[in-house]
Every structure is written in structure tokens, then in C-alpha cells.
Amino acid sequence: MERFDTMLEAAELAATLCGSWSFATSNDRYDVKGLLVLAETSDSEDPIDENDFYVVSPSGAIGICEDGGDIFWLFFSEKALDEDLPLTYQVNPQINFCPKCGTPTVPDARFCTQCGTDLFAI
Ligand SMILES: [Zn+2]
Structure with missing residues (x-):
């Protein structure tokens, strides 16, 4: 998986893989436009730490990788809700x-x- 320093970059790649996402900790759903707007807001208001980065799964799920190790998946691809997402990032x-x-x-x-x-x- 590629790594991204901003959610917007991750969201732009995810948008080429999938058309809708559900948020991990609520019932909120996002389409491409909604995701990109949210990503932009998140990047400007709540940028991630230097050691953290975003990852995108093959189906378009978006996760944040903290301390270069554990992945917390933020958005699940509605194309593959049962995708077997990794919980750690391996270089x-x-x-x-x-x-x-x-x-x-x-x-x-x-x-x-x-x-x-x-x-x-x-
Ligand atoms: Zn073998």
C-alpha cells in the first residue's frame, strides 16, 4: 500500500477505486464529493502527526497509520465492506x-x- 501525508491525497486515490464509503465510527456515508470535502477540511483543521500517514486499501478503504505501525481504518469501501483489511502496516x-x-x-x-x-x- 502506498502512504500519503494528507487525507486529500488518500481520498483522491480512493475515489478512483470506489464511489461511496461508510465512516468507521458512525453511520455516516460519503460519496466522492463528500469525501474530498471532508478530507480537505481534516487536512487544514486537524493535520496528522509527522510520523503518521494515510493508507488506501485495494478496494478504496482509507486508514490512518499511527506511529508507522497500527492502522486505524476510517472509511470502509462500500464496494467491499467485508474486505480483509490489515491492522498493521508492513514496509x-x-x-x-x-x-x-x-x-x-x-x-x-x-x-x-x-x-x-x-x-x-x-
Ligand atoms: Zn507455497
């Missing part, structure tokens, strides 16, 4: 061999080409 995990079957892995591939093990879940 380009480099796994050279599948831990299950020992096959050399393709760089940045999520699954082992031989046995299908989810390499990001390790």
Missing part, C-alpha cells in the same frame, strides 16, 4: 521463499505461485 515485506512449500516467491506477489499460501498473512 514492503520481502519474502523470498514460501514458508509452507519453500518455492521462491515472485517479488511483491501476495500468493505463493505453487501452493497459493497468502504471503502477506504471515
Whole structure:
């Protein structure tokens, strides 16, 4: 996942992946316009700490990563509400061999080409 210093940058990417979001801690829903407006307001009124950053999931969910470790997901993509979102941010995990079957892995591939093990879940 890419990292973003502002919510607006994260929201702009998310807007290319999904069209509506639900907020994590309320029943509020956002469309693209609403999300971008909120992101802009948040960036100007409540900027995040230097060590924090935003992340965007493959389906367009937006999270904030605090202290470069734990991810708190703010917006869930309504396209994939049951998405299996990671709770921590891993900096380009480099796994050279599948831990299950020992096959050399393709760089940045999520699954082992031989046995299908989810390499990001390790
Ligand atoms: Zn394998």
C-alpha cells in the first residue's frame, strides 16, 4: 500500500477505486464529493502527526497509520465492506521463499505461485 501525508491525497486515490464509503465510527456515508470535502477540511483543521500517514486499501478503504505501525481504518469501501483489511502496516515485506512449500516467491506477489499460501498473512 502506498502512504500519503494528507487525507486529500488518500481520498483522491480512493475515489478512483470506489464511489461511496461508510465512516468507521458512525453511520455516516460519503460519496466522492463528500469525501474530498471532508478530507480537505481534516487536512487544514486537524493535520496528522509527522510520523503518521494515510493508507488506501485495494478496494478504496482509507486508514490512518499511527506511529508507522497500527492502522486505524476510517472509511470502509462500500464496494467491499467485508474486505480483509490489515491492522498493521508492513514496509514492503520481502519474502523470498514460501514458508509452507519453500518455492521462491515472485517479488511483491501476495500468493505463493505453487501452493497459493497468502504471503502477506504471515
Ligand atoms: Zn507455497
